[in-house]
Amino acid sequence: MLQGFAYTRFADHLASMVELSMADLDHLEKMPFTIGHFSSHHPVRQKRDQADCCCLLLQGYLCWREVGTDVDQIISIYVPGDVPDLSTYASPAARVNLSSLGPAVIAFIPHSFFRDAALLSPAISRALSLLNLADTASLRNWIINLGSRDSLTRVAHLFCEITFRLRAVGLARDFAFASPFTQSDLAAACGISPVHANRIVQVLRRKNLLHWQSKTVTVTDWQGLTDVAQFDPDYLNFREGPPLPPMRPLGPRPAEAAHTGFAAGPHPALGSRPQTVTRWAPSG
Amino acid sequence: MLQGFAYTRFADHLASMVELSMADLDHLEKMPFTIGHFSSHHPVRQKRDQADCCCLLLQGYLCWREVGTDVDQIISIYVPGDVPDLSTYASPAARVNLSSLGPAVIAFIPHSFFRDAALLSPAISRALSLLNLADTASLRNWIINLGSRDSLTRVAHLFCEITFRLRAVGLARDFAFASPFTQSDLAAACGISPVHANRIVQVLRRKNLLHWQSKTVTVTDWQGLTDVAQFDPDYLNFREGPPLPPMRPLGPRPAEAAHTGFAAGPHPALGSRPQTVTRWAPSG
DNA sequence: CGATAGCTTGAGCCCTATCAACAGCTGTGG
DNA sequence: CCACAGCTGTTGATAGGGCTCAAGCTATCG
Numbered sequence: 001m002l003q004g005f006a007y008t009r010f011a012d013h014l015a016s017m018v019e020l021s022m023a024d025l026d027h028l029e030k031m032p033f034t035i036g037h038f039s040s041h042h043p044v045r046q047k048r049d050q051a052d053c054c055c056l057l058l059q060g061y062l063c064w065r066e067v068g069t070d071v072d073q074i075i076s077i078y079v080p081g082d083v084p085d086l087s088t089y090a091s092p093a094a095r096v097n098l099s100s101l102g103p104a105v106i107a108f109i110p111h112s113f114f115r116d117a118a119l120l121s122p123a124i125s126r127a128l129s130l131l132n133l134a135d136t137a138s139l140r141n142w143i144i145n146l147g148s149r150d151s152l153t154r155v156a157h158l159f160c161e162i163t164f165r166l167r168a169v170g171l172a173r174d175f176a177f178a179s180p181f182t183q184s185d186l187a188a189a190c191g192i193s194p195v196h197a198n199r200i201v202q203v204l205r206r207k208n209l210l211h212w213q214s215k216t217v218t219v220t221d222w223q224g225l226t227d228v229a230q231f232d233p234d235y236l237n238f239r240e241g242p243p244l245p246p247m248r249p250l251g252p253r254p255a256e257a258a259h260t261g262f263a264a265g266p267h268p269a270l271g272s273r274p275q276t277v278t279r280w281a282p283s284g
Numbered sequence: 285m286l287q288g289f290a291y292t293r294f295a296d297h298l299a300s301m302v303e304l305s306m307a308d309l310d311h312l313e314k315m316p317f318t319i320g321h322f323s324s325h326h327p328v329r330q331k332r333d334q335a336d337c338c339c340l341l342l343q344g345y346l347c348w349r350e351v352g353t354d355v356d357q358i359i360s361i362y363v364p365g366d367v368p369d370l371s372t373y374a375s376p377a378a379r380v381n382l383s384s385l386g387p388a389v390i391a392f393i394p395h396s397f398f399r400d401a402a403l404l405s406p407a408i409s410r411a412l413s414l415l416n417l418a419d420t421a422s423l424r425n426w427i428i429n430l431g432s433r434d435s436l437t438r439v440a441h442l443f444c445e446i447t448f449r450l451r452a453v454g455l456a457r458d459f460a461f462a463s464p465f466t467q468s469d470l471a472a473a474c475g476i477s478p479v480h481a482n483r484i485v486q487v488l489r490r491k492n493l494l495h496w497q498s499k500t501v502t503v504t505d506w507q508g509l510t511d512v513a514q515f516d517p518d519y520l521n522f523r524e525g526p527p528l529p530p531m532r533p534l535g536p537r538p539a540e541a542a543h544t545g546f547a548a549g550p551h552p553a554l555g556s557r558p559q560t561v562t563r564w565a566p567s568g
Numbered sequence: 569c570g571a572t573a574g575c576t577t578g579a580g581c582c583c584t585a586t587c588a589a590c591a592g593c594t595g596t597g598g
Numbered sequence: 599c600c601a602c603a604g605c606t607g608t609t610g611a612t613a614g615g616g617c618t619c620a621a622g623c624t625a626t627c628g
Binding site for chain 3: 467482
């Protein structure tokens, strides 16, 4: 069950950037992995951990986070299909803490798989490079946000980015997604105080741009939200060939349920498996 | 003359991270390149430029900069020995604008050289990966700064980072370096207004942490500056093997001149060549 | 020598942080 | 089933950091 699920998430993600051959897909299908379940706000990788595998996020959210006295900053956020620590297959030492935002399901994939895949297939090698580039582009964009936009714009931009990235992997089709993270997390990501984050969310609600209740965010006015956020998804597009068509604003709703893997319950492939925390033990 | 200079800058940089064999050094010595001179605040790469070469900075400073209506943000700053657009050899499209901060001398190195070098030498391939990682680490660190520290800390941190990185490539030995950038540049890097940047610099001067006059910055109290900045250079260390010893604070001055390539006039290898802007024309 | 770019200084105001209190929800244990 | 604790969200009051506007000053360069 999970085998196909993990393979699909990852293959889809790579295929969204480069053309994959049947041989590439065959190789990806043989991807070895171990599944780990994490509860909310649980560390996945500690600063200075030496790992011999990468984390493929299957469900939920992960983030790099720097916590210290007088510092709590979320550096970047990842959605299903992402591999937050992909770069560690080149240099295994993590530099910051990777932790979950809400419950998360992760497939741990050995570094050796990526090394072999990159050697065997130019397309996969290229896709991995592009994955890294997209990650860096996201960081750069976040610097622009933190450095030169006010808090309303920052918060709106974060919601835009999450929405866009979820939709890029087939989630949040109806502009609704699970938000297991807290307003303090939002504040830590946007570099504002939790109290202020709350007030900004209220502004967004009052402007009818989004709703956020019972751990679900619904973007009710995508166009309006991107306007407030000055959001231009260009920096996220790393597919080769022609760019994606612009995202259609909210139209008539398709007859499908919103889900980010949790919004509408566990993914079918997971059945009703309880969300236990089975901390995966590295074999090294 | 320049041949040796460009080769040395780059080889030193790589050697600071990995062990290079004689064969590696031989290969690096054959590095093909074209020299470009740029005047202050001159664009080097425009957003969406398709380049077939990378920029090895020889003298001066470069930065990625996002400029627009109501946005002027410097995303990252580079010192001699850096290759700001190294990642473009994987995907050639630049995503932001690369421009000079003060006059700069650049060696343009064809992408093909990096591709070949990476294929031929595992050590060089590894060094290039580490270069990329260091770059990403720097971005992450800058997010922490912008998101969770006040302006005094940010500005102090920027000076610390520049000083540290210059010293890592053998410049600013006596904690003095050329600062051809303006206070507005400083503001754009730290996400504050130019007026406020000015006041912060005055605070640093008043605290006797540094002097900044006639385009030269002198750090007069390294320990004090790092304290104010909460600067921990750990995130910049990507050398393999044991970490570098901690940087000694200011002691008795060695009998050598401070230079970043411009502080003490043009580098010997460049002679008194005028700082003309000979925009290099890509051959593609 | 005038022009231009950069630096400096002051005043007023707005955005955001901080502190504090309370409400709502969730999970826990008796 | 209820009492309780703890976390999260909400609201108000107050203070301060940083922005904006505006003007004067300085240095550099043609």
